[in-house]
Amino acid sequence: MAIAVYGATGHTGRLVTAELLARGQDVILAGRDERGLRALAAELAAPDRVHVHVAPLDDSEALRRLARGADALNHCAGPFTTTGPPVAAAAAEAGIPYVDHAIEPHPVKHLFDAFQGTAERTGAVLIPQMSFYGGFGDLLAAAAAAGLPDVEKVTVGYAVTGWRMTRGAVSTANLLIGEIDRISYADGAQRIGPVEVRNSVFPFPPPVGPRTTIVPFPSGEVVTVPRHVPTRAVEVQLTASTFEEEQIFSSVDASPQERARTEFTVAVQVVRAGGGGRNAHVRGRDIWRAAAVASVEAVLRLTGGEGPCKAGVFSPAEAFEAAGFLRTLADQGVFEAALPEP
Structure with missing residues (x-):
């Protein structure tokens, strides 16, 4: 199993990558900066488990190849007003689980408005704001x-x-x-x-x-x-x-x-x-760590068959039983x- 981390060289991306590796997952380091991605891969020193995929936001084919080669995609590169639509589109079209760290309400709304039909057709599950701001509030409200x-x-x-x-x-x-x-x-x-x-x-x-x-x-x-x-x-x-x-x-x-x-x-x-x-x-x-662990927990539940019983776009609390998810994060410290x- 390989989880793609888009924006892997950023602070959140690095934390997400470390958490995935600690939990036994292979990782595809993805983003726009080839030099930074390869430097991070060398730093991690796990060539059998860490791979690099360069995919600029304006290269839709590179983003599609990334999504087709991954079991899920954790999107960490903001601002999501700019980065969200092309990366989410690639995941939705490939039919894989997608979570992001958006805080901005407009990109969150856009995910529900633009990708519900595609996700239902391909079998994808997309969850915006599976992070600290937005995600924790959504789960606590539920x-x-x-x-x-x-x-x-x-x-x-x-x-x-x-x-x-x-x-x-x-x-x-x-x-x-x-x-x-x-x-x-x-x-x-x-x-x-x-x-x-x-x-x-x-x-x-x-x-x-x-x-x-x-x-x-x-x-x-x-x-x-x-x-x-x-x-x-x-x-x-x-x-x-x-x-x-x-x-x-x-x-x-x-x-x-x-x-x-x-x-x-x-x-x-x-x-x-x-x-x-x-x-x-x-x-x-x-x-930052709280956001990373929450998003990884969500991705691994989705790839493990835990989550919504149908495809589509969901809030964190629609995708998972809220109190149980929060208690799991508490148990993880x-x-x-x-x-x-x-």
């Missing part, structure tokens, strides 16, 4: 809302300290900050257009506690959560202090050890129309989890 009637609102809160952005993350952030037409979900409907960015306070669990947040934070839960939680509103918030930290935009050359110092809490509050509701959260360190009892 775990917290399970069995609750009359859900009025799902609020996802991210508390992140020590975030050191990669070049790809900075490019993505610049796109999102300048975006005018944002996707939102309110009053039971998805909307695209300008939104008012404001401050709020989210009640994170101890030891974080209530924190001032940026609302809305542009993350893909506004697209995915309404697919499986019958709610009238979805909102994503991020601690305002995250972007006030001096190093966040100036750390593109940070070492892997420095990037691993991130601390995070992801919390979900599900509120019912008649009052009451339910909370769930995870807490851990190193958002990705985070500590506080989930509703089954």
